[in-house]
Amino acid sequence: xxxxxxxxxxxxxxxxxxxxxxxxxxxxxxxxxxxxxxxxxxxxxxxxxxxxxxxxxxxxxxxxxxxxxxxxxxx
Numbered sequence: 001x002x003x004x005x006x007x008x009x010x011x012x013x014x015x016x017x018x019x020x021x022x023x024x025x026x027x028x029x030x031x032x033x034x035x036x037x038x039x040x041x042x043x044x045x046x047x048x049x050x051x052x053x054x055x056x057x058x059x060x061x062x063x064x065x066x067x068x069x070x071x072x073x074x075x
Contacts, residue, residue: 027069042057044057
């Protein structure tokens with residue numbers, strides 16, 4: 001599955017990056033060992049949206065981490 005994602009990223013001109021859970025959690029939520037509930041609460045507050053799947057909230061937070069990283073912010 002992961003190679004399918006790599007292929008699509010390459011095809012679209014995107015550079016995929018692997019990131020450990022604790023690193024993006026600390027960069028976004030300031031603590032590396034937050035719970036799924038804390039991630040969901042943060043995401044709902046941040047984007048004023050109800051994420052139906054935990055994976056969607058996680059993905060939104062990873063995207064925020066990547067955005068901050070690309071802007072040169074300390075993450």
